Amino acid sequence: MLILQRRKGQSLSINNNIKLTIVDTGADWVKLAIDAPKEIPILRTELVEAAAENQEASRTVSREVLDKILKQR
Structure with missing residues (x-):
């Protein structure tokens, strides 16, 4: 650094x-x-970290839960 x-x-x-x-x-x-x-993305670090956490959480959600969420829309 x-x-x-x-x-x-x-x-x-x-x-x-x-x-x-x-x-x-x-x-x-x-x-x-x-x-x-x-073309160069500029993001606050806390937004990058939140996006990574959301992606990780989405990998651990079961298919059944995702189907329920989509049906509610």
Whole structure:
């Protein structure tokens, strides 16, 4: 892991096609502006983790339970 220090208004570049700019900071938060190509997905880590948990949970649900859920729709 690379750790860099930047101040408000400063930027850093990743792979010549992604630019991160520090927009604002607080005591325990940072606001970032991300300039990247549209085809590069940018997701908050908690959403990626939640999606992985949902996929794992869907693998453990029985076929009978899934059929019941679909019939309720």
